[in-house]
Amino acid sequence: MNPNATLIGQMIAFAIFVAFCVKFVWPPIINALRERQANIADGLAAAERGRREHELSEERAKEVLKEAKVEASKILSLAQNQGDRLIEEAKETAMIEHNRIVQSGHTEVQQELNQAKQALREQVASISLAAAERILEREVDVKAHSDVLDDLAAQI
Amino acid sequence: MSSEHGQTTGEYIQHHLTNLTYGQHADGSWGIAHSAEEVKEMGFAAINLDTMGWSIVLGALFIILFRLAARKATSGVPGGLQNFVEYMVEVIDNIVKESFHGKNDLIAPLALTIFVWIFLMNAMDLVPVDFIPRFFALFGVPYMKVVPSTDPNITFGLSISVLCLMIFYSIKVKGFGGFTGELLFQPFGKNIFLIPANLFLETMGLVVKPISLALRLYGNMLAGELVFIIIAAMLPLWIQWLPYFAWALLHLLIITIQAFVFMMLTIVYLSMAHESH
Numbered sequence: 001m002n003p004n005a006t007l008i009g010q011m012i013a014f015a016i017f018v019a020f021c022v023k024f025v026w027p028p029i030i031n032a033l034r035e036r037q038a039n040i041a042d043g044l045a046a047a048e049r050g051r052r053e054h055e056l057s058e059e060r061a062k063e064v065l066k067e068a069k070v071e072a073s074k075i076l077s078l079a080q081n082q083g084d085r086l087i088e089e090a091k092e093t094a095m096i097e098h099n100r101i102v103q104s105g106h107t108e109v110q111q112e113l114n115q116a117k118q119a120l121r122e123q124v125a126s127i128s129l130a131a132a133e134r135i136l137e138r139e140v141d142v143k144a145h146s147d148v149l150d151d152l153a154a155q156i
Numbered sequence: 157m158s159s160e161h162g163q164t165t166g167e168y169i170q171h172h173l174t175n176l177t178y179g180q181h182a183d184g185s186w187g188i189a190h191s192a193e194e195v196k197e198m199g200f201a202a203i204n205l206d207t208m209g210w211s212i213v214l215g216a217l218f219i220i221l222f223r224l225a226a227r228k229a230t231s232g233v234p235g236g237l238q239n240f241v242e243y244m245v246e247v248i249d250n251i252v253k254e255s256f257h258g259k260n261d262l263i264a265p266l267a268l269t270i271f272v273w274i275f276l277m278n279a280m281d282l283v284p285v286d287f288i289p290r291f292f293a294l295f296g297v298p299y300m301k302v303v304p305s306t307d308p309n310i311t312f313g314l315s316i317s318v319l320c321l322m323i324f325y326s327i328k329v330k331g332f333g334g335f336t337g338e339l340l341f342q343p344f345g346k347n348i349f350l351i352p353a354n355l356f357l358e359t360m361g362l363v364v365k366p367i368s369l370a371l372r373l374y375g376n377m378l379a380g381e382l383v384f385i386i387i388a389a390m391l392p393l394w395i396q397w398l399p400y401f402a403w404a405l406l407h408l409l410i411i412t413i414q415a416f417v418f419m420m421l422t423i424v425y426l427s428m429a430h431e432s433h
Contacts (some may be wrong), residue, residue, distance in 0.1 A: 002195050003309060004177065004202040010211060010313025011320075017215045018262075018269045025219065026265035028226040029245045035231035 121153035128152060165389045172285060172385045175204040175307060176299040190298060206300050207307035214276040214304070218269070244268065248419070255423050258329070258430040263423060266321075270314070271419040274373065277304040278411030281380050282404055285388045305377040305414075308370065315366035318422050322365070322429040329430050365425055369418060376414050380407045 129149060163171065177189040179202025188205075189195040195202070225241035234242055248271065252264040280303045289300040304310045326335045339358045344350040380403075387399050 002175075002177070002198075002202075003312075004179065004198065004200050004204065006204040006208050006307065006309035007313045007316070009203060009208050010310050011317045013208075013212050013215055014269075014314055014317045017219055017273065018266050020219050021222070021265040021269045022262055025222045025226045026245070026268065028229045029222075029242060030249060030264075032229035032231050033242055033246060033249075039231055 125149045125153040168389045169382070169385050171299065172289070172381075173301065173306075174299045175301050176206040176297060177202050178205050179203065188298065204301070204307055204309060206302065207304040207310050210280060210302055211277060211304035211310055214280070215269075215273050218272045218276060222268075222272070244272065251420070252423055255420070256427040256430070258427070260325075260426075260430070262321075263426055266426075267419045267423050270422055271415050274305060274314070274418050275411060275415035277310070278377055278415055280304065281306075281377060281384065281407060281411060284400070285381070285384045303377055303381050305373050306381050308374045311370040311374040312366070314373075314418070315369035318369065318425065319362070319366040322362070322425050325426060325429040365421075369421055373414050373418055376410055380410055383407075 174192065175195070177195045177198060178187070179189065179195075179198030180186050181189075181194065182197045189198060189202070221237070222241055225238045228235070229238060229242075245268065248268045249264055252267055256263050283302060288302045292300045301307065323335070326338070330338070339362075340351050340354055341347075342354055342358055344354050383403050384400065384407075387396055387403065391399065
C-alpha cells in the first residue's frame with residue numbers, strides 16, 4: 001500500500017460529485033417524486049369523491065324512479081276511471097239515440113200506415129162508387145151520396 | 157493465461173495488482189513507475205493514473221446518468237431510466253429518513269452518490285480481468301488496475317472525506333466547545349485526571365470509523381479481484397468461464413452489499429455526529 005496523491009484526488013473528486021449531486025441531481029428527482037405523490041393522492045381522493053357522488057346520484061335516481069312509478073300508476077288509474085266514465089256516457093248516449101231512432105221509426109211507420117189506410121179508404125170509396133154506378137147503371141150524384149160513402153169508407 | 161506472456165503465475169498476479177503510478181523518479185525526472193520500488197521512491201507526490209481515472213470516469217457516469225434522468229424528471233408518467241433513478245432515490249431517501257433524524261439536505265444525495273459510485277467502482281470487478289489491461293497494453297500502458305475500490309487510496313479518500321464531514325457537522329451542531337467537550341470529557345466524565353483517557357478513547361473512536369470503512373471496502377474488493385485473477389492465472393482457458401461465472405454471481409452480491417454498507421455506515425456516522433450525547 002503506497003499512500004499518494006490519489007487520496008487527495010479522490011477526496012476532491014468526491015467533493016465535486018457530491019456537490020453536483022446535491023445541486024443538480026437530487027432536488028429535481030425528489031421534487032418530481034413528491035409532486036407525483038401529491039398528484040396520486042389527489043387523484044385517489046377525487047376518485048373517492050366521484051364514487052360517493054355516483055352512489056348518491058344512484059340513490060337519487062332510484063327515488064325519482066319510485067316516484068315516477070307511483071305517479072304513473074296514479075295516472076293509469078285515473079285514465080282507467082276516465083275511460084270507464086266515457087264508455088258509460090257513450091253507452092247512455094247510444095241508448096238515448098237508439099230509443100229516439102226507434103221512436104221516430106215507429107212514428108213514421110204509423111204515419112205511413114195511416115196514409116195507406118186513408119188511400120185504401122178512398123180507393124174503396126171510389127171502387128164502391130163505381131160498383132154502385134154499374135149496379136144502378138146510372139150516374140149517381142156523387143155529391144148526394146158522398147156522405148154515405150164517406151161513412152162507408154170510414155167503417156172499412 | 158500466464159504462459160502466453162512468459163510470466164510466472166506470481167508475476168502475472170503481481171502485475172495485475174500494480175497501479176499505473178505517475179510521479180517523480182529518484183533521479184528527478186517525472187514519469188510512470190515500472191516497479192514497486194520505483195513507486196515507493198515516488199512517495200506521496202505521485203498519483204495512480206488508473207484507479208484515479210476509472211474512479212472519475214465512473215463518478216462522471218453516475219452524475220451524467222442521474223442528471224439525464226433529473227433533467228427529464230416530471231411528476232407525470234416516468235420512463236425507463238427515470239423509473240430506475242427514481243427507485244434508487246426513493247429507497248435511499250427512505251433509508252436516510254429512517255436512520256437520520258436531523259434535518260440535513262446533504263445526507264441523502266451524499267448517500268446516493270456514495271452508493272452508486274462505489275457500486276460502479278466495485279462493478280469493474282466483473283469485467284474479465286484481462287480485458288481492459290490488455291487493451292491499454294496495446295497503447296503501451298504497462299499497468300492497469302481497473303477496480304478503483306481495490307486501491308486503498310481511493311477507499312481512504314472516500315472515508316476521510318466522510319470523517320471530515322463528521323467533524324464538520326459535529327462542530328456545526330454542537331459548537332466547537334461541544335465537540336472538544338465530547339473529546340475531552342467522555343465517556344468517563346468531567347474530571348481533569350480523566351482527560352487523557354477520554355481523549356484517547358474518543359479520538360480512537362473517531363479515527364477508527366473511517367479506517368474501518370476504507371479497509372472493509374478495500375479488503376473485500378481486493379479479495380474478490382484476487383479470486384478472479386487467480387482463476388485467470390491458474391486455470392486452463394477452456395474451463396475458466398465456469399468458476400468465473402460462479403464467483404461473479406456471488407461477487408455481484410458482495411459488490412452491492414459493500415456499496416450499501418459503506419453508504420449505511422456513512423449515514424449512521426453522520427447521524428451520530430448530529431446528536432449530542
